[in-house]
Amino acid sequence: MTRLECRGVVAGHGRVVAVRDVNLSAEAGSVLAILGPNGAGKTTLLETIAGLLPRLGGEVLIEGTPLPSGRPVTANRAGVVLVPDSRALFTTLTVRENLTLARRRGGPDDDAVADLFPGLVARWNLAAGALSGGEQQMLAVARALVQKPRVLLVDEMSMGLAPRVVESLLPVVRRIADTADALVVLVEQHVHLALEVADHAIVMIHGEVAVAGPAAELKDAPDRLEAAYLGVQLPPARAG
Structure with missing residues (x-):
């Protein structure tokens, strides 16, 4: 452990x-x-x-x-993975692209992310910069999670x-x-x-x-x- x-x-x-x-x-x-x-x-x-x-x-x-x-x-x-208070997202990339870039082998797939953050499901192809503050925070945590x-x-x-x-x-x-x-x-x-x-x-x-x-x-x-x-x-x- x-x-x-x-x-x-x-x-x-x-x-x-x-x-x-x-x-x-x-x-x-x-x-x-x-x-x-x-x-x-x-x-x-x-x-x-x-x-x-x-x-x-x-x-x-x-x-x-x-x-x-x-x-x-x-x-x-x-x-060790940090989610900074700035969120540090790639704002011109989509939600899916942010996750794909960060994902490590064996990391949670899109379905697992959607289960944890259902609010992102309708936003997969939207640029991160167009998300609300709450959605950006969801994405920042999700991006950290796919790094295992x-x-x-x-x-x-x-x-x-x-x-x-x-x-x-x-x-x-x-x-x-x-x-x-x-x-x-x-x-x-x-x-x-x-x-x-x-x-x-x-x-x-x-x-x-x-x-x-x-x-x-x-x-x-x-x-x-x-x-x-x-x-x-x-x-x-x-x-x-």
């Missing part, structure tokens, strides 16, 4: 450190939500795991094997989308983890929707992990989440 580990990861942009000593571990078949306010280092962490940014310290491992720093092609070959990811990194799936669209898309993340034998790492601003589909979650503040635990427990402790976002230390619980 695929396992992703970050051990003491330090990352940033040039000399600006944005991620400090992050440790995490998660396995295929699960969803890990990375939460936190803007500027917390969430996207930087995903880009570092994907090899797009060189690490300034620490290790990223897949099944116990360290990934080289700043080598996106190597990370991708190891099964072992670790699927999804950055801000809800970016620019209406809440009702987000509510329909996030459950797909759960289905991917359950059926595609992949670990899904989800950066998301819709905290409670993310916790609905996640198994575990961390909250990052100023580049550090402030809170970590089972998603269900964090969902039931809104005061703990609020304190983490605000950088407030909660008093210890009273005995008795």
Whole structure:
């Protein structure tokens, strides 16, 4: 079973450190939500795991094997696939062409994609740039899936989308983890929707992990989440 580990990861942009000593571990078949306010280092962490940014310290491992720093092609070959918040689609190519270009041998075929994203069925021959925001996000995730990811990194799936669209898309993340034998790492601003589909979650503040635990427990402790976002230390619980 695929396992992703970050051990003491330090990352940033040039000399600006944005991620400090992050440790995490998660396995295929699960969803890990990375939460936190803007500027917390969430996207930087995903880009570092994907090899797009060189690490300034620490290790990223897949099944116990360290990934080289700043080598996106190597990370991708190891099964790490990133869906960026920009979606990065080939906007002049059709939906089908975007999928065909990305598909790896043995990756999900068009029928499997259509089963997961029925909203794309009537759009196969439409240019990606002509799709709605929600449809573009479906295509971005579908394009990642046809690459047969072992670790699927999804950055801000809800970016620019209406809440009702987000509510329909996030459950797909759960289905991917359950059926595609992949670990899904989800950066998301819709905290409670993310916790609905996640198994575990961390909250990052100023580049550090402030809170970590089972998603269900964090969902039931809104005061703990609020304190983490605000950088407030909660008093210890009273005995008795």
